[in-house]
Amino acid sequence: MSLRRTLAFRANLFFDVVLALIGVGAALTSVLVVFTQTNSLVGWSRAEAFVLIGTFQLLTGLKGTFIDPNLSWFPENAVRNGKLDTYLLQPAPSLFLASLAMSSPLALLQSWLGLAVVGVGISEYGHLPSLSGFLAWLVLLAVGLVITWTLGVLFACLAFWAPRLQLDVFYGSAWQLARYPVAIYRRPLRLLLTYVFPMALIATQPAGALLHGLRPMVMVGSVAGAAGSALLALICWRLGLRRYTGATS
């Protein structure tokens, strides 16, 4: 449905495609400018940085497609205007509907372009990733996606307690912190970004796994973290729903 809506207006489609291209171009240009002045950014070479940016764009595209439309819609429409009732009345789990029902498929273009950038990075790097590294990358991407969804749900759930609070702008800004290797940040911020708001899992860890191979401790920790955070999201959603009173509930 969302796809058909998007394809209905060709001029808008053209603009959105150009915007996706510019988004990826912007990320690449930033990396390119950095590497005109140095050969290594906290130990990452240019090829490795391309893989990082490509992975980041991949997840940004997925976030923009599946999570952002719902996160910006939720506090205003669902909670303040009571439209959450439409999801509560349907037989599917309300958390699933509220967080994933709407999508803007055009943002997927960013993901495809990100994949292409990862390809460019790998070819410049010289050696192909090992099978375990590739699988680790896929697993960590899935983990990153779950973490992204969880953070989106947690921010949206805040609307149950403080309906005027809309944190999609904040989430978008904080997301930009994942664009560079986490090692550039100083210690307290780096710890925050690895364990509390795991932005490191968005790009740095998956890219590291793809390039340098599997690290079991990281994998176990990440999967456990993702499972734990999904559980946290579910609990917060249930708690929030208990507070919600709409027209029919």
Add this chain to the structure above:
Amino acid sequence: MIWLIRLTALRLRQEVLEWSGAWWFLLTLVVQAVLGPLIGLFVWSAIFPTNPYVTKYYVALMLVTLMTESFEQYTFAERIYDGTIGHELLRPQPVVVGVIGTNIAIRIWLTVMGAPVVVLAEIALQVPFSWSAVVLALPALVIAAALTFLWTLALSLSAFWTERVHAIVGFGSYVSTLLGGTIAPLAFLPEPWRAIGKVLPFYAMLGLPAEIATGRVHGVAIVTGNAYQLGWVAALTVLSISLWRLGVRRYTVVGG
């Protein structure tokens, strides 16, 4: 002329009070404004760890960004889309009075909320600023604020012709961060882009006031810098006025 200023001041007061209710949203805008220079600071001080200029430049840039942020694509273009600009068109005052009032009101709030963050960063990162350099940077800052407003306004006026004003303004703001000194200080850009950046208005909007405040641009260069800023103010004013006149002519909304 005086009545225009008084009208703008009245509108400014109204908007400051209105925006005071959305202080939490303004905080997210402060985070958004500060994050670009902050990330730049981390990246470039990781590349040049012994160079204190980079840190100082980005702390100054944080304040410059806060004081020159413009959101005309939300405050103005959205009103063109939903037709409420009709209310402004019916008033016996130029529509731009309201737009300027809103813009300055948001900037005042962003500065009030963000200045402590900047001061904290200055103290934590140990980059003291000299008062003389900061005072010399003030005229450049004021002109930069006008310039950023005019640039965003000119781009937002494309709302008269297209539904995708957010994409256009987003692209404009990206170019501004690339060639204006947020992604990298202009001195670090590779050659053809550095020369292009020096000519285009984006450096006048962001990098120039920050570099004057750090003391890197001094003496006569400040005066030539201000002259170049004023030149761009004139150019963008002419552009904005022409786009407005062309746009209003073809605009139709219920009531007029």
